[in-house]
Structures are given as structure tokens and as C-alpha cells.
Amino acid sequence: MERNEIFNKVVELAVDKLSAEKAEIKEETNFIEDLNADSLDVVDFVMALEGEFDMEIPEDDVEKIKTVKDAVDYIVNK
Amino acid sequence: MRRVVVTGVGAVTPVGNSAEETWESLLAGKSGIAAITHFDTEKFSTKLAGEVKNFDSEDKGLSKKDAKRLDRFEIFAITAALEAVADAKLELSESEKERAGVSVGVGFGGIRSFEDNTDLLLTKGPRRVSPFMVTQMIPNMGPAYISMHLGFKGPQSCPVAACASGTYGVIDAFRYIREGVTDVMIAGGAEAAVTPMGVAGFMNMRALSKRNDEPEKASRPFDKDRDGFIPAEGAGMLVLEELEHAQKRGAKIYAEVVGYGATSDAHHITQPAPRGEGGRRAMEMALRVSGITPEDVDYINAHGTSTPFNDRFETMAIQDLFGDHAKNLKVNSTKSMVGHMLGAAGGVEALVVALSIYHQKVHQTANFEEGEEEFHLDYVAGGAQSHPIKYALSNSLGFGGVNGVVVMKKFED
Numbered sequence: 330m331e332r333n334e335i336f337n338k339v340v341e342l343a344v345d346k347l348s349a350e351k352a353e354i355k356e357e358t359n360f361i362e363d364l365n366a367d368s369l370d371v372v373d374f375v376m377a378l379e380g381e382f383d384m385e386i387p388e389d390d391v392e393k394i395k396t397v398k399d400a401v402d403y404i405v406n407k
Numbered sequence: 408m409r410r411v412v413v414t415g416v417g418a419v420t421p422v423g424n425s426a427e428e429t430w431e432s433l434l435a436g437k438s439g440i441a442a443i444t445h446f447d448t449e450k451f452s453t454k455l456a457g458e459v460k461n462f463d464s465e466d467k468g469l470s471k472k473d474a475k476r477l478d479r480f481e482i483f484a485i486t487a488a489l490e491a492v493a494d495a496k497l498e499l500s501e502s503e504k505e506r507a508g509v510s511v512g513v514g515f516g517g518i519r520s521f522e523d524n525t526d527l528l529l530t531k532g533p534r535r536v537s538p539f540m541v542t543q544m545i546p547n548m549g550p551a552y553i554s555m556h557l558g559f560k561g562p563q564s565c566p567v568a569a570c571a572s573g574t575y576g577v578i579d580a581f582r583y584i585r586e587g588v589t590d591v592m593i594a595g596g597a598e599a600a601v602t603p604m605g606v607a608g609f610m611n612m613r614a615l616s617k618r619n620d621e622p623e624k625a626s627r628p629f630d631k632d633r634d635g636f637i638p639a640e641g642a643g644m645l646v647l648e649e650l651e652h653a654q655k656r657g658a659k660i661y662a663e664v665v666g667y668g669a670t671s672d673a674h675h676i677t678q679p680a681p682r683g684e685g686g687r688r689a690m691e692m693a694l695r696v697s698g699i700t701p702e703d704v705d706y707i708n709a710h711g712t713s714t715p716f717n718d719r720f721e722t723m724a725i726q727d728l729f730g731d732h733a734k735n736l737k738v739n740s741t742k743s744m745v746g747h748m749l750g751a752a753g754g755v756e757a758l759v760v761a762l763s764i765y766h767q768k769v770h771q772t773a774n775f776e777e778g779e780e781e782f783h784l785d786y787v788a789g790g791a792q793s794h795p796i797k798y799a800l801s802n803s804l805g806f807g808g809v810n811g812v813v814v815m816k817k818f819e820d
Contacts, residue, residue, distance in 0.1 A: 348472035369476075372538040380535070 332405055338381055339400050346374040356398040378404070411584045411665075412818060414658040415495025415646030416758040417487040421457030421639050421745045424467075425490055429755070430762050432744070433770040434791040438623035439745050440637050445519075446603050453615040455622050456601040457639025457746030459483065478517030478543035481552050483642035483751070484597035488553040491593065495646040495658060499591065501558075507591040508561030509550040510580035511644070512572030514750030514805075515600040516546035522604050546750075549597045561589045569805030570710070572596050573643060573753025577801075577813050578667040580647045590652040595754025597642035606638055612677065614714060626747075627774035628711035628740035629718045629786050636712040639746030643755030662764040662815040665798075666697030672808025678716055679804060683724030686710070689810035690728050690800060697814040699798055701729045704736060706769055706799040708756045711740025712747050717804065722782050737794050739787040743773040753803040757813055760801045764817050769794050 340354045349364045360366040360374065375391050378384075382404050386394070394400050416426040421439025423429035432439070439457045448454040464474045467486040474482065488509075499507055520543035527535045542548050547565035554563050562583055566575035573596020580594030609615050616635035618625040626637045653660060670692060672685035679685065694701060710721055726733045741756050742748075748755055763769050772786040801813045 346475075348470065348475060369538045369542075376535065376538070385534070 332401065335404050336397070336401050339378070339397055342374060342377045342381060343397065346370065346377050354397060356396070358397045359395055361395070409585050409587060410650035410663060411581050411647050412650050412653050412663050413645050413661040413761040413815070414648045414653050415491040415497065416661065416761060417490030417494060417644045418642065418755055418758060419459055419462065419483045419487050420641040420643070420748065420755055421459060424459070424462055426494065426758055426762070430759070433741065433759065434768065436771055436773055436790060437744060438773060439639070440622045440625055442622065443601065443606070445601055451606060451610060452617050453606060453610050454619045455616065455625050455637050456606070457637055457748065458601055459641050476539050476542070477552070478520045479599035479640070480513060480515070480517055480597045481543070481549055483599060483640070484511060484549035485552050485556055487595065487597070487642035487644040488593045489556065491644040491646045492557060495648070497591065497646060503590070504558050505560045506589050507559040508563060508580070508583055508589045509553045509559055509593045510562070510564040510566070510576045510583065511550040511553060511593065512566040512568060512574070512576035512596040512750050512753060513546035513549045514567065514569050514572045514598055515605060517543040517548070518600050518605055519602040520544055522602055553593055557593070559593065568809045568811065569807055570712070570747065570749055571753055571803035571805035571809050571811040572750035573755065574757065574801065574803035574811035574813055575669070576754060577645065577647070577664070577757045578669060578811055581664045581667060581813070584647055584649050590649045592647045593644055594647050595642065595644035595757065596751040597754070598748055598750040599640045600749055601638050601640045609638060616713060624774050626713045626743050628709070628713045628743050628772055629722065629778050629782060630775045631777050631779050633713045633715060633718060636714050636742065637746035639748045640751070641745070641748050641755065642751050643758050645754070645758050645761065660818045661761040663818045664813065665816045666693050666814040668693030668696065668810070668812035670810045672810065674808050677806050679720040680808065682727060683720030685808055685810045686721055686802065686804045687724035687728045689812045690724065690802065693800060693812040693814045697798070702732050703798045704729070704800060705796040706737045706763060706794060708760045708763070708799065708801045709738050709740050710802045710804045711742055711772065713742060719779065721802065721804065722778070722784060726783060733784060736784065737769045737787050737792070738784045739769055739772045741770070743775070753801065753811065756801045756803070760799050760813070760815050764796050764799055764815055767793060767796055
């Protein structure tokens with residue numbers, strides 16, 4: 330999958346799970362600081378990533394996924 | 408003795424998405440019972456419920472994100488509480504909020520969220536269970552979310568007392584204010600158990616009506632042709648306030664709460680004790696705590712579920728306790744129009760009693776045509792009536808033999 334395609338999917342899931350506006354989501358958008366997510370929202374969002382990209386993200390790795398870019402990079406490198 | 412008054416009401420019910428709309432519907436005799444839309448009822452012998460209709464949580468001030476994280480019972484609880492506070496025109500300072508609490512009863516909790524996540528657990532495994540499942544399921548999140556939305560920092564209570572939960576919510580709230588712990592309480596009940604598991608469970612207990620071809624006639628409390636209750640959902644909330652606190656800010660006072668009764672049948676898991684003995688003792692205790700006699704009571708909002716057992720035994724309990732005065736009472740069942748809102752019922756019925764006292768009017772028991780031979784009460788058939796009410800009772804009698812009664816009085820300074 331192209332990086333751009335992954336980015337678009339991640340944005341889509343952030344809109345759905347974090348009730349964010351699509352226009353406000355950039356590569357550097359931080360889920361907690363910019364989208365007012367709490368730790369449970371992040372878990373919910375990461376679970377959606379796992380479902381969408383058919384992968385398991387270990388708990389230790391979840392902590393490293395703070396921005397949209399982190400999420401996209403993580404998926405690209407898997 | 409500190410006095411407790413009702414200064415605000417809020418509701419989400421099958422006949423209205425506010426307390427005012429609900430009250431107007433009840434006076435008009437409008438039924439909220441219809442075919443279930445929440446799930447496919449093909450294999451269910453009962454296909455009817457009192458569902459909340461045309462409800463938009465964003466219109467009611469909740470964000471899209473709130474709506475996603477919440478179970479339906481929590482959404483009802485929050486919106487009814489916000490309405491009650493707005494109705495009371497209540498604006499508390501930060502220090503006053505430390506003396507304001509929440510006491511909201513819930514029977515099931517977020518059973519739909521639990522069902523949906525059970526499905527995920529079994530089909531996709533534990534890693535797919537939502538991180539919000541627990542906070543959607545546990546009943547006390549109803550009052551918890553209310554405290555968060557209003558910033559109330561006093562006690563948070565969630566009595567789980569089956570079909571009497573809402574009434575126990577009001578009882579606990581009354582006691583907190585009377586004992587001087589708080590000056591303001593949100594009191595009531597919330598429920599959203601019109602779900603496959605909720606309906607299947609009651610259905611197999613043989614507790615539900617099967618009058619599927621006549622939805623509006625299915626809930627017929629005290630009528631000889633009743634055949635079970637109709638499950639329903641929603642929330643009913645009151646603002647209870649210490650009298651001086653209410654008067655100092657010029658609040659509108661609907662009614663005064665003057666006492667309560669609370670008893671156990673200690674008899675059977677679902678059947679009431681013979682002749683409704685536990686309910687009779689709860690009403691007796693309520694009169695004693697309120698310092699009044701049976702002759703002082705003008706109106707009883709009955710538990711009146713439309714099941715053969717409940718309505719027979721509740722009638723006997725009222726007739727046994729009130730004796731000759733029983734014939735002077737108006738006795739109605741709100742469930743005849745909204746169905747049985749389970750844990751929310753006591754909250755809604757308490758606000759119906761407060762409004763009945765305020766307006767000096769009682770709504771009808773819809774579909775009551777003819778009682779059984781030994782039924783001698785005035786069930787308010789045929790339409791709403793004006794009725795002078797000084798004292799009124801709200802009865803709730805739950806599975807497990809848990810009985811609760813709230814006593815309200817027309818407010819006099």
C-alpha cells in the first residue's frame with residue numbers, strides 16, 4: 330500500500346474514532362494534544378488501526394504512536 | 408428538620424423527549440408503545456416496546472465524541488439531568504457544587520454495549536473488545552457522567568434495585584439533603600434495556616405482554632385483560648433542593664418531598680408476597696415517616712406494570728392499608744402509556760407526581776376498562792382529571808421483592 334493511501338486511511342479512522350474534523354488533521358497532528366484524545370481514545374484508535382491493517386500492535390509500541398506521522402510510519406515499516 | 412423540595416424536572420421517555428412534552432402526552436392519553444425498531448424481533452414472542460423516538464443527543468448538547476463513548480442509558484441520564492438543571496435555573500458556585508450530589512438509580516446498566524462487545528469477544532477475540540465497554544456497562548456511570556457534566560462534587564449514589572431503582576434514587580437524594588450532607592441533588596433513574604438480551608430475558612420469564620397486533624392497547628394496568636408488561640427505556644430526573652436554598656434564589660417549587668418507605672418482601676425472586684404485603688408495609692412506613700394518616704393521601708401513582716400478579720397484589724395492598732378511604736383515592740399507572748421503563752420508571756413517576764401536585768391534575772390509566780371482581784379503586788379511566796391533591800405517593804415494587812415509596816406534598820410555606 331502506498332504511503333499516501335495509508336495516510337488517508339489513518340485520517341479516516343481518526344475522524345471516526347476521535348471525532349476529529351478531517352481538515353484539521355495533518356502529518357504532525359498529535360492525538361492527545363491536538364485532538365483532545367485521552368488514553369482510552371488512543372487505545373480505541375489503535376484497535377481500529379489493527380483491524381484496518383490486519384496487524385497486532387504490542388502495548389509497548391502503542392506508547393510510541395503519538396502523531397499521525399507516527400502511526401503512518403509504524404504501519405509502513407511493518 | 409430540613410425540608411426538601413422539587414425545583415426542576417427533566418425527562419426522556421417514549422412519549423416525549425422532555426418533561427413538558429411527556430406530561431402533555433400523558434394528559435392527552437398518548438401511547439408510546441410500538442413495534443421494536445432497535446433489533447430484529449422475528450424470533451421474539453413479544454415484539455413491542457416503549458422506545459425513545461426522534462432523539463438526537465447533539466440537539467441535547469452532547470458532542471459527537473460523547474455519543475460514541477456512551478451507552479444509550481448514559482445519554483438519557485445526562486440529557487434528562489441537564490434539562491432538570493436548566494428547568495430549575497440552577498447556577499451554583501464552586502463551593503456550592505461541593506454540597507451538590509447525584510443519586511440516580513439504574514437497573515441494568517449498559518446492557519446493549521455489553522451484548523455488542525460479547526459478540527466481538529466471541530467472534531474476533533479479546534483484543535477487539537472496546538476500551539469503553541466497562542464505562543458503557545457499569546450502572547454507576549449514569550450518575551458519574553451527570554456529576555462530570557454538572558461539576559457536582561458531593562455524593563454519587565447509584566442504587567440498583569430492579570424496577571424500583573429510580574425510586575431508591577429519589578429516596579437516597581432526599582435523605583442526603585435532609586441529613587444536611589448536601590443542599591442540592593439530581594435524583595431519578597435511567598435505563599436502556601430494550602435490547603435482544605433484555606427482552607429475551609423478560610420474555611422467557613413470561614413477564615411480557617404478547618398483544619403484538621395492538622401496540623397501544625398492550626400495556627393495560629389493572630384491566631382484567633392485561634397479559635404482561637411492555638419494556639421501555641428513557642430517564643426521569645428531578646432537582647431536589649433544601650427549602651431555604653431554593654427560596655433564597657427564588658426558585659419555582661413543584662412540590663415538597665416529605666417521606667419515604669423502603670421494605671423487602673423476603674419472599675420470592677419475582678413474585679410479590681401474598682396480598683402485596685411488602686408493598687403495603689412500604690406504604691405504611693412512608694405514611695409514618697411523613698407523619699400522616701391514610702386519610703391524608705389523595706393520589707397514588709401506582710407501580711401498575713400490567714402483569715397479572717403485580718396489579719392484583721398492589722390493588723390488595725392499597726385496599727388493605729387505606730380501608731374505607733381507598734375509594735377516595737385516585738390511582739393511576741404512568742406505565743399504561745410509556746410502558747415499563749425499568750430502572751428509569753421511579754424517576755419518571757416521581758416527576759409525574761410532582762407535576763400532578765403542581766397542576767392539581769392526574770393523568771388517566773390508559774386501556775383500563777374493567778378490573779377484577781375484588782378491585783374497588785378509582786384507576787382514572789377515560790381521560791385526565793382535575794383533582795385536589797395535598798399528599799401523593801409514588802410506588803415502586805421490584806423483582807427481588809424490593810419496594811420503595813416516595814411521599815410528596817403540595818408546597819405550603
